[in-house]
Amino acid sequence: MSTSATTAPATHPAEGAPVLQVRGLSCAIGGAVIVDDVTFDVAPGEFVAVIGPNGAGKTSLFNLLSGLLPATGGSVTLSGADITGASPSARARRGLGRTFQASSVFAGLSVRENVRLAAQARLGGSMRPWQLVRPGDAAQEIASRSLARVGLAGRGDDLAGALSHGDKRKLELAILLATDPAVVLLDEPMAGVSIEDVAGLTEVIASVHREEGKTVLMVEHHMDVLLGLADRVAVMHHGKLLALDTPERVTGDPAVQQAYLGEAL
Known part of the structure; x- marks a missing residue:
């Protein structure tokens, strides 16, 4: 074997x-x-x-x-x-995307901003949180889809630091999805x-694997x-x-x- x-x-x-x-x-x-x-x-x-x-x-x-x-x-x-x-x-x-044993989110930024920054970097922009966000912004749309994917669609305006540990893990997955890793x-x-x-959290990981491939x-x-x-x-x-x-x-x-x-x- x-x-x-x-x-x-x-x-x-x-x-x-x-x-x-x-x-x-x-x-x-x-x-x-x-x-x-x-x-x-x-x-x-x-x-x-x-x-x-x-x-x-x-x-x-x-x-x-x-x-x-x-x-x-x-x-x-x-x-x-x-x-x-x-x-x-x-x-x-x-x-190649990676998460770590210790939670690694920007606690002082909103849940949505954490994901938007990752999407912004993927699209060739900077990691500047103060960059102006316009209606229809591609990074913002990617962030919204990624948060919905992990079950955090309703938490976008919350501070990342206020999430439970389990939801922070989901946020980390959303950040990864926003970068579209293979x-x-x-x-x-x-x-x-x-x-x-x-x-x-197990179901979210299983769903990301199955449905995102x-x-x-x-x-x-x-x-x-x-x-x-x-x-x-x-x-x-x-x-x-x-x-x-x-x-x-x-x-x-x-x-x-x-x-x-x-x-x-």
């Missing part, structure tokens, strides 16, 4: 030319290897869950993919273009979200959430890709269960 940390590279998506290709991706800092020779492909529209014990290298992998960490080996190709040495902003312009990296979107908000890679510790969303599950362990396969096969893999201290997934 899936691959082990000491055998062949990970399985490839069943169909479709890969939108994301990762080959031998590695990162060593001060002699410590934090991501070790990771190889995988992701097909357009695929949902890949990334799991692993604490310290397994999940966020470090995302940091390498998004350009926040420099690779010391290997390559990353997005939609046929080698982005291994590209800056985070260059990767974003090529269609590939979305979601790093623990449920972190800090109340139990009552998890189901609603976005390719999604998501790190999350809520296994029940991930297994209901993912086409495939990638398991990181000690910086290596331990397994990459369907949720059913991964959760039944003895090597994966051992990585989780013998606990059944």
Whole structure:
């Protein structure tokens, strides 16, 4: 089924030319290897869950993919273009979107302004919040559609800082949608979200994946959430890709269960 940390590279998506290709991706800092020779492909529209014990290298992998960490080996190709040495902003312009474990919105701006600024940048404008908004403004229209998409259509005039943590996560998704990324990296979107908000946020993520056709890679510790969303599950362990396969096969893999201290997934 899936691959082990000491055998062949990970399985490839069943169909479709890969939108994301990762080959031998590695990162060593001060002699410590934090991501070790990771190889995988992701097909357009695929949902890949990334799991692993604490310290397994999940966020470090995302940091390498998004350009926040420099690779010391290997390559990353997005939609046929080698982005291994590209800056985070260059990767974003090529269609790579990213959220972080900590909420990252402009708390002092309105919900709509947060999204409009992202749309404005996508359309070639600046990130200046004071730019004059005219009737029919394209960025404003994109912002309205993006907010409606995540269920925040009625909160546009509210301050972003006044939103609940769950709604801030939805706002972050709306900001991503406004930039129209080809590939979305979601790093623990449920972190800090109340139990009552998890189901609603999960449905928004599922809807964005299904109806927008976005390719999604998501790190999350809520296994029940991930297994209901993912086409495939990638398991990181000690910086290596331990397994990459369907949720059913991964959760039944003895090597994966051992990585989780013998606990059944």
